[in-house]
Amino acid sequence: MIEAIHINKYFGGNHVLKNISCLFEKGRTNLIIGQSGSGKTVLMKCLVGLYEVDSGKVLYNDRNFSAMKTEQRKMIRQEIGMLFQQGALFDMMNVEENVMFPLSMFTNKSIEENKDRANLVLKRVNLENANDLMPSELSGGMRKRVAIARAIAMNPQYLFCDEPNSGLDPQTAGVIDHLIQEITLEYDITTIVNTHDMNSVLSIGDQVNFIYKGELWWQGTKDEILETTNPELNEFVFGTELTSRLKKSIS
Amino acid sequence: MYKFLHTVGDYVLLMSRVFTRPQKGKIFWTHLFNELQSLGVESLGIVAIISTFMGAVVAIQTAFNIDSPLIPLSMVGYTTAQSVILEFSPTVISLILAGKVGSRIASEIGTMRVTEQIDALEIMGVNSANYLIFPKVVACLLINPVLIVFSMWLGVLGGWIAMEASSLVTTTDYLYGIRYDFRPYTVFYALIKTVFFAYIIASVAGFYGYFTDGGALEVGQASTKAVVSSSILIILVNLILTQILLT
Numbered sequence: 001m002i003e004a005i006h007i008n009k010y011f012g013g014n015h016v017l018k019n020i021s022c023l024f025e026k027g028r029t030n031l032i033i034g035q036s037g038s039g040k041t042v043l044m045k046c047l048v049g050l051y052e053v054d055s056g057k058v059l060y061n062d063r064n065f066s067a068m069k070t071e072q073r074k075m076i077r078q079e080i081g082m083l084f085q086q087g088a089l090f091d092m093m094n095v096e097e098n099v100m101f102p103l104s105m106f107t108n109k110s111i112e113e114n115k116d117r118a119n120l121v122l123k124r125v126n127l128e129n130a131n132d133l134m135p136s137e138l139s140g141g142m143r144k145r146v147a148i149a150r151a152i153a154m155n156p157q158y159l160f161c162d163e164p165n166s167g168l169d170p171q172t173a174g175v176i177d178h179l180i181q182e183i184t185l186e187y188d189i190t191t192i193v194n195t196h197d198m199n200s201v202l203s204i205g206d207q208v209n210f211i212y213k214g215e216l217w218w219q220g221t222k223d224e225i226l227e228t229t230n231p232e233l234n235e236f237v238f239g240t241e242l243t244s245r246l247k248k249s250i251s
Numbered sequence: 252m253y254k255f256l257h258t259v260g261d262y263v264l265l266m267s268r269v270f271t272r273p274q275k276g277k278i279f280w281t282h283l284f285n286e287l288q289s290l291g292v293e294s295l296g297i298v299a300i301i302s303t304f305m306g307a308v309v310a311i312q313t314a315f316n317i318d319s320p321l322i323p324l325s326m327v328g329y330t331t332a333q334s335v336i337l338e339f340s341p342t343v344i345s346l347i348l349a350g351k352v353g354s355r356i357a358s359e360i361g362t363m364r365v366t367e368q369i370d371a372l373e374i375m376g377v378n379s380a381n382y383l384i385f386p387k388v389v390a391c392l393l394i395n396p397v398l399i400v401f402s403m404w405l406g407v408l409g410g411w412i413a414m415e416a417s418s419l420v421t422t423t424d425y426l427y428g429i430r431y432d433f434r435p436y437t438v439f440y441a442l443i444k445t446v447f448f449a450y451i452i453a454s455v456a457g458f459y460g461y462f463t464d465g466g467a468l469e470v471g472q473a474s475t476k477a478v479v480s481s482s483i484l485i486i487l488v489n490l491i492l493t494q495i496l497l498t
Contacts, residue, residue: 048374077376088367102375105275160374 001026002047002158002190007056009039009046016042018214020056026190029181029204033196034211035236041162043211044194048080048160049073060158078106081151083161083180087143089135089150095122096131099150106154121149125179141172145179152183159184161193165200173197177204196236198243201225210236226250262458268380269388269457282386290352290387290453291394295401297351298344302335302402305343306409309334314419327420328410328428333437335406341441342489344402345448348395349481353456356387357477360460361470369461384457388450395449396442403441440496447492448485455481 002024009017016039024030034040045051047058049065057066060076068076089098099118103109109117122128125145135143144164151159161180165173181204184191195201201208205222210233212218218233225237238244273279313330360383363369372379407429414420420428459477463469 050370050373074376077374080374082371082374084367084371086366088371090368090371091362091366104278105375105377 001061002192003059003062004043004047005057005059007043007046007053007058009042009051010054016214017046017053020211020214020216022209022216022219024190024192025207027185027188028191028206029184030190030192030207030209031201031205032192032194032209032211033201033205033236034217035196038211039214040194040196040211044160044162044192047192048082049077078102078154079157081154081156081159083144083147083151083159083164085163085166087135087147089138089143089146091135093135094131095127095133095135095138095146098135098146099153102150102154117153118149121153122146124152124183125149140167141175144168144176148176148179148183152187155187157189159187159189159191161191161195163194163196165195165197170199173199174203180204198237198240201237212236261462262454265380265384265458265461266454268378269384269454271378271381271385273381273385274378278382279386282382283390286386286390287394290355290390291398294348294351294398297347298398298402299405301347302340302344302405303409303412305339306331306335306406307413309339309406310410310413310425311417311419314414314417323424323428324420325424325428325431327414328425329431330428331410331425332407332429332433335410336403336437336441340399340402340406341444341448342485344399345395345445345452345485346482348398349448349452349456349485350478352391353452353477353481354474356453356456357460357463357474358470360384360457361463361473364461364463365466365470380457380461384454384461387457388453391449391453392446395452396445399441399445400438403438440492443496444489444492447488451481451484451488455484 004020004022007017007020020043032040032043046053053066057064065076096118099122100114103114103117125148127145164176177200180191202222208220208225209216210218212232218230238247310327310331313327317326369379372382411425414425456477459473463473
């Protein structure tokens with residue numbers, strides 16, 4: 001469980017996150033949604049400590065992450081897996097080396113044991129026989145799956161996904177979404193997904209947090225979001241031609 | 252002035268993160284050997300070509316300028332050796348390496364920054380500054396003196412080849428000139444300079460690469476800044492070290 005309590009973040013004079021408090025529960029896929037520039041990526045970076053919060057705190061299972069020193073944070077970070085927007089795979093390493101990297105860095109297991117673990121998680125994301133491929137040889141969906149495999153290699157307790165579907169076709173995006181949800185349930189971890197893809201929201205949004213102009217504007221589930229009367233959220237959800245037509249046909 | 256001080260402060264803070272004990276020794280050594288290969292061995296070609304031609308040109312120019320019968324022709328060998336050892340190899344080759352190696356380091360680390368690979372390292376709990384920059388600094392400190400000694404040897408050899416080909420100076424005169432009043436301290440002085448220059452090349456390029464912000468355009472800009480800044484620093488440090496070590 002991760003808890004954000006009264007988080008504020010400024011960039012110069014720009015107040016980007018305004019007093020945000022929310023709870024991300026274990027075993028659920030928690031979504032942060034909002035328009036581009038609303039502050040959702042900043043919120044995620046504050047949660048993982050890539051940005052320091054200016055006030056407020058972030059708790060990982062009641063451990064105050066914001067107040068921790070670098071060495072203490074390193075321990076927490078080994079419990080975190082993160083999937084970046086473009087995968088962030090290490091260019092000079094092949095698929096297997098990418099997945100083995102955190103294992104080689106933080107465990108004292110033999111190379112064979114690490115390889116076995118890498119093969120296991122690669123199999124879990126349906127990427128067998130891709131061990132020797134370099135990141136430049138992978139498709140967008142494969143890159144995301146390798147990044148997921150690397151993120152879960154260390155058996156994390158927390159999984160962060162920053163716009164996991166960006167640049168993917170709807171079918172591949174669906175595969176990635178379901179993979180994230182299955183892993184969340186299988187490993188019983190706290191998953192936070194940053195997205196503005198409504199397909200993701202409606203398929204995996206166990207808990208949805210809508211950020212609007214730096215404020216937590218609305219919270220609910222994927223079912224509640226369709227019935228909301230919140231005008232800003234309605235504008236966001238039904239802002240596209242497809243979703244507005246769907247809404248008309250439903251109503 | 253504020254911006255300059257801010258940059259210096261960022262550099263010092265970054266170096267304090269770079270010069271820490273590597274988290275995993277085995278990974279550090281693997282990384283170091285890869286860097287020795289990519290930053291050192293892969294620079295041998297350009298160092299060889301530039302050094303040989305540089306030595307040849309210095310020898311021809313010296314021979315061309317000696318028109319007094321009172322000056323022995325062995326002075327061509329002496330001047331070539333002194334010029335190559337004292338200045339051309341340590342400074343000019345370091346400036347060339349600042350371009351080749353510095354831009355490579357800055358663009359490699361800069362690309363890792365803009366593609367979130369550095370963020371990925373940080374999230375895992377890896378000290379990214381140490382992991383990425385420290386092996387490159389150590390590799391440059393180890394391999395650059397080797398490259399410079401190689402360059403000195405080829406520079407002198409290039410001078411000899413030019414003299415042989417042009418018949419301006421005999422081999423006997425040229426070799427006598429090289430050995431005339433040879434002081435091993437000059438090689439020591441050149442290597443001391445090289446070590447300082449190697450540190451500048453790797454750390455400044457690492458700094459600009461690490462703090463790249465933006466996209467492909469900014470990676471290019473970081474690379475250019477790294478080369479320009481390290482070249483200026485090399486020239487400045489060259490003057491200071493020469494003042495200290497040769498006076």
